[in-house]
Every structure is written in structure tokens, then in C-alpha cells.
Amino acid sequence: MSRVPWVVGVSGASGTPYARAVINGLLAVQQPVDLVVSRAARLTILDETGLSFRDAHWRDDLATWLAHDVDDVRYWAAGDLGAGPASGSYPTQGMVVVPASTAAVAGIAVGLSKDLLQRAADVTLKERRPFVIVPRETPYTRSTLEHLLTLHDAGAVVLPASPGFYSAPQSVAQLVDFIAAKVLDTLGVEHDLMNRWTGMK
């Protein structure tokens, strides 16, 4: 089992349950996570979970949010541009940005690197490591569509937060898990988060 981490970037789009499900999916199979939460994502996490998620007490908030042991999570402050994931020489297996705001989509597409999340994304792409981005906005502007195409052409897997209904979900959690499952499939990480399509009965 590789102990090289996956970088998970949480940006300030609605849909923080998707981030929770992806992180828990990685931790469930002993995959370490390097976590970067953008400043705007603190607002969405606060809005969607009630947790303030400040750097000083990230561990407590993360453990509450995930309801999971967080020993395999390394947390990096969004403003820490000297952090490990800011350099290509820091080993990672790849990165997921989940959920991705249109601002993060744009910033990563043009290589802005305005914070650690965007810099780590730029590093992942330049090093040609697996990179998955989960945009959450609707509808999209032309600009966002162009940025997503740029990311696709740079090697990213663009995986919109648009769950399918063919597995007859009974709960919101199952819809969330559908997206986390697609992310983990793309990374090649084992999971049992969804019932797979086996053909129409």
C-alpha cells in the first residue's frame, strides 16, 4: 500500500459533502490525504456543516466533519505557499479539487496559483500526475466552459458534480457517494460506495 499522499483541495463551491465522501473514501483504504481548504471554502463548510474550520483547530473540526480518525490527514493552510504540495519535488499520487468553484476552475486553468490550492493544482498538472476536478455551478458561463476545456486538454479529468439516478438512490448520501465513487474510480482507488451498473434488467 502506497503511503504517498493524495492532495485534496476543497474550494468555496457548494457541495462540501462531496469532499467529505472523497476524503473518507481515501482514508478507508489507508490512503493518506494532504488537505488544503481555501479561505472561501471555510464559508461553505460553515454554511453546510456549522464548523468554522480555522487553521488553529482544524484537527477537531475535521474529525467532527468526517466522523473518522484523522491521523492520516496532513493539513496545510491555504496561504502557505511554502508548503510541501507547492513543489513538484514533494511526492504525491495526484490531486482532487472537490468541490471546485468557478473561481478555482479559472485560476487553475490560467495557472494563477493565488493560494496553495491553486499552486498545488498547477504542480500536479505540470508533473503530469492524476488530476480530477469536480466543478459545482449551474449553469456555466462560456468562460467557465472554456476554462474546463483548457483543464481537460492539460490532462485533468473534469468530473462534474452530476450524480446519476440509475442505481435507484434512496438518500442524498447515496447521490453524494455516487460522485465520490466516480472520483475514486478515476484515481484507481478501491471502494464500495455504489452499486455498479450490470445491465438493464
Ligand SMILES: Cc1cc2nc3c(=O)[nH]c(=O)nc-3n(C[C@H](O)[C@H](O)[C@H](O)COP(=O)(O)O)c2cc1C
Ligand atoms: C455559501 C456560498 C456558496 C457558494 N457556492 C458556490 C458554488 O456552488 N459554485 C461556485 O463556483 N462558487 C460558489 N460560491 C462563490 C465562491 O466561494 C467564490 O467565487 C470564491 O471566490 C471562491 O474562491 P476559491 O476558489 O478560492 O475557494 C459560493 C460562496 C458562498 C459564500
